[in-house]
Amino acid sequence: MEPNFYRPTVQNSLEHDSAEILSGFRDIIKSGAGTRVKLLNYYKGLPISYPATLVEVSGQILELDVHPQQAVALGLSGRTCIKCGTFSHTLLADVKDADVRRMMASLHNFSYVDLMAEQRASLRLELDPPCEAEITVAGRTVAAQALDVSLGGFSALSAQPSQLVKGDEVLLKVLMPNLLHNTVSRLELPATVVDVACGDGGDLCRFSISSDAQAEGVLSRFIFQRQVDLIRELKEMSG
Structure with a gap:
C-alpha cells in the first residue's frame, strides 16, 4: 500500500x-x-x-x-x-x-x-512503462513522464524543475498507448495543477484535466484494457 x-x-x-x-x-x-x-x-x-x-x-x-x-x-x-x-x-x-x-x-x-x-472520483492506474509527456505553460515547455492516469487527471514527473504551482493552467500533451492495437494516441489536454512535490531533478506534478469526447474515449479504452491486463497478471502469478 x-x-x-x-x-x-x-x-x-x-x-x-x-x-x-x-x-x-x-x-x-x-x-x-x-x-x-x-x-x-x-x-x-x-x-x-x-x-x-x-x-x-x-x-x-x-x-x-x-x-x-x-x-x-x-x-x-x-x-x-x-x-x-x-x-x-x-x-x-x-x-x-x-x-x-x-x-x-x-x-x-x-x-x-x-x-x-x-x-477519489475515478480509478487511478499506474502507467507501466511511463508515457512520454510535455507540459506547456506561459510559452515554455517542460518534458515529463506520465506515471498514472484516471478519467479525471494525470500524475507526471518532470525532467527538470517545473516551476509550477498549484492552480496553474497548462496544456498537457501525453502519448497514450492503445493496448489492443499496439498504437499510440497523442492527447492534448487543458489541465490544472492540483499538487506539486519538488524533487532533486524534477517535480512530481498532479493534474486535473478537461477532456473532450475523443480524449475521454481514448482514456476510457486504455483504463478498461489496463484493468483486464492487470487482472490477467494477478491470475498468472497466483497459479
Missing part, C-alpha cells in the same frame, strides 16, 4: 492501537462468529479486495486464510488494509508472510487509517 492511499488515524498511541486491534481479533476468533473480514490492496492502482477468514492470533501475529490473488498482492505490497465491522476505522497492517500456494497470510503492526483512495 502506497502512503498516498491512506492517512494514519492514531486513536491513543501506535502501540496502544496495535494492542487494541489484536485484542479485538482475539475476541472475534474466540467468539467463533463473524470471522470473515475483507482485505484491500492496490496492484498498480487496481483495487484487489477479497474476503479473508481469521484463523488465529499468535503473539503479535494474525493468521488468515486468503484468496490466492490477494496473497499475490499482499506479497508484492508488503501492507494491506483490513475492513472489519468490529472496528470503527479501516485497519492497516504489515505483511509478515504471504503464501500463494497455501492461501495463507500473516499480518502484524496494526494501526487505524482513513482510506484516501476511496475518496
Whole structure:
C-alpha cells in the first residue's frame, strides 16, 4: 500500500492501537462468529479486495486464510488494509508472510487509517512503462513522464524543475498507448495543477484535466484494457 492511499488515524498511541486491534481479533476468533473480514490492496492502482477468514492470533501475529490473488498482492505490497465491522476505522497492517500456494497470510503492526483512495472520483492506474509527456505553460515547455492516469487527471514527473504551482493552467500533451492495437494516441489536454512535490531533478506534478469526447474515449479504452491486463497478471502469478 502506497502512503498516498491512506492517512494514519492514531486513536491513543501506535502501540496502544496495535494492542487494541489484536485484542479485538482475539475476541472475534474466540467468539467463533463473524470471522470473515475483507482485505484491500492496490496492484498498480487496481483495487484487489477479497474476503479473508481469521484463523488465529499468535503473539503479535494474525493468521488468515486468503484468496490466492490477494496473497499475490499482499506479497508484492508488503501492507494491506483490513475492513472489519468490529472496528470503527479501516485497519492497516504489515505483511509478515504471504503464501500463494497455501492461501495463507500473516499480518502484524496494526494501526487505524482513513482510506484516501476511496475518496477519489475515478480509478487511478499506474502507467507501466511511463508515457512520454510535455507540459506547456506561459510559452515554455517542460518534458515529463506520465506515471498514472484516471478519467479525471494525470500524475507526471518532470525532467527538470517545473516551476509550477498549484492552480496553474497548462496544456498537457501525453502519448497514450492503445493496448489492443499496439498504437499510440497523442492527447492534448487543458489541465490544472492540483499538487506539486519538488524533487532533486524534477517535480512530481498532479493534474486535473478537461477532456473532450475523443480524449475521454481514448482514456476510457486504455483504463478498461489496463484493468483486464492487470487482472490477467494477478491470475498468472497466483497459479
